[in-house]
Amino acid sequence: MEKSRVVLIPCESYDEETVYHAMKAGIKVLGGIGRFVKPEEKILVKPNFLSVADKDSAIVTHPSVIKGMLRILNEEGYVDVCCGDSAGHGSSRAAARRLGIDESSSFSAKLADMNEEAKVHFEQGKTCKDFVFTKEIVEADAIINLCKMKTHALERITGAVKNVYGYVCGMNKAAGHTKFPNDTIFARMLCDIHAYKKPVLSIMDGIAAMEGNGPASGRPVSMKVLLFSADPVALDTVFCYLVDLDPELVPTCSQGEVLGIGTDREENIDIIIAHPDTQDSGFNKESITRSELLDKYGSRQFDVPRKKARLTFLKGFSDVMTRFARRPAIRKDQCIKCGICVNHCPVPGKAVDFVNGKDKPPVYDYKKCIRCYCCQEMCPQHAIYVRGKS
Numbered sequence: 001m002e003k004s005r006v007v008l009i010p011c012e013s014y015d016e017e018t019v020y021h022a023m024k025a026g027i028k029v030l031g032g033i034g035r036f037v038k039p040e041e042k043i044l045v046k047p048n049f050l051s052v053a054d055k056d057s058a059i060v061t062h063p064s065v066i067k068g069m070l071r072i073l074n075e076e077g078y079v080d081v082c083c084g085d086s087a088g089h090g091s092s093r094a095a096a097r098r099l100g101i102d103e104s105s106s107f108s109a110k111l112a113d114m115n116e117e118a119k120v121h122f123e124q125g126k127t128c129k130d131f132v133f134t135k136e137i138v139e140a141d142a143i144i145n146l147c148k149m150k151t152h153a154l155e156r157i158t159g160a161v162k163n164v165y166g167y168v169c170g171m172n173k174a175a176g177h178t179k180f181p182n183d184t185i186f187a188r189m190l191c192d193i194h195a196y197k198k199p200v201l202s203i204m205d206g207i208a209a210m211e212g213n214g215p216a217s218g219r220p221v222s223m224k225v226l227l228f229s230a231d232p233v234a235l236d237t238v239f240c241y242l243v244d245l246d247p248e249l250v251p252t253c254s255q256g257e258v259l260g261i262g263t264d265r266e267e268n269i270d271i272i273i274a275h276p277d278t279q280d281s282g283f284n285k286e287s288i289t290r291s292e293l294l295d296k297y298g299s300r301q302f303d304v305p306r307k308k309a310r311l312t313f314l315k316g317f318s319d320v321m322t323r324f325a326r327r328p329a330i331r332k333d334q335c336i337k338c339g340i341c342v343n344h345c346p347v348p349g350k351a352v353d354f355v356n357g358k359d360k361p362p363v364y365d366y367k368k369c370i371r372c373y374c375c376q377e378m379c380p381q382h383a384i385y386v387r388g389k390s
């Protein structure tokens, strides 16, 4: 069996030229952009636009990474390129604009709206057969996945596998959490999305990652790496190696392996380090082991839950275990009573609501709460944290 190749390019800063050369080198080590997309194809470059956020927040894919990809496609002669993501809160265009990306700086790529629903029935889906994606996802021949290296309250990490949840249009994302109510079932649904339309190439922005209360309220932490792979599971597995986390404890990795989306097995992953030069005349590359990777490029202190996951596929057990799962909670002094958490709570009758009036912070009903953490992801004030042991 051919190994999945994951390329790591050390990258010290978000300087646009530096990132562009690093991305060219990473793609070149994988065989060049022509290995992944054909000239006549309709290409969607899909960053992580969780919300309309600043470039230094580490919430979203950094604009230098997005522009680097668009520039490479433009220089290589690809003409049918668009860029966007169905943002969790706010629009794709607004998220791009906040990052300083508009039509004048997108290297001829169109900025996608990502707000028109397209219903998809996917008979081969094992956990989910019916999706509401955006029109651009359905129409794309090839998707390039520009994911962000972050922690995630439900799945521990969010990277290449999880980033495809942005295929789902708008508020349908929140509703998906009621149908797939625990980390394992949710990960299996994500694998169905990959089976429907797997990104041809995934690139992880880990120059500044997010640790702690991710994916929106954690701390930016400098990891100084870009990762490249055609295998999203292997890519996330290498992210796990970098932060000393067992990938078997990450449902998107373990289920990705089980369902054949990619591999999380160390013996099946070839990790390559390449050091680009800025003249594009070449680069040095070498294979590296998991332990060398952690020692040279990783962080054992990276703040991510490392305790064992509770795995279940049975709805009854899932409901019981939800009661013991970590709870979201509000830091009242940070809350501005905007109600975004209430709007995004997918539970009928709301598990977080303004029970004491709209001039007081919302209150949780933990008996109703399914621990999807949408409220924590969407709070613009980072006022919601997740408490308790994993």
Ligand code: SF4
Pocket (backbone or CB within 6 Å): 330, 334, 335, 336, 337, 338, 339, 340, 341, 342, 361, 362, 378, 379, 380, 381, 382, 383, 384
């Ligand atoms: S989203 Fe955050 S700031 Fe807004 S009401 Fe909820 S906790 Fe308060």
Ligand code: SF4
Pocket (backbone or CB within 6 Å): 328, 344, 345, 346, 347, 350, 351, 352, 364, 368, 369, 370, 371, 372, 373, 374, 375, 376
């Ligand atoms: S309160 Fe928050 S974690 Fe609980 S179900 Fe609603 S959105 Fe999900």
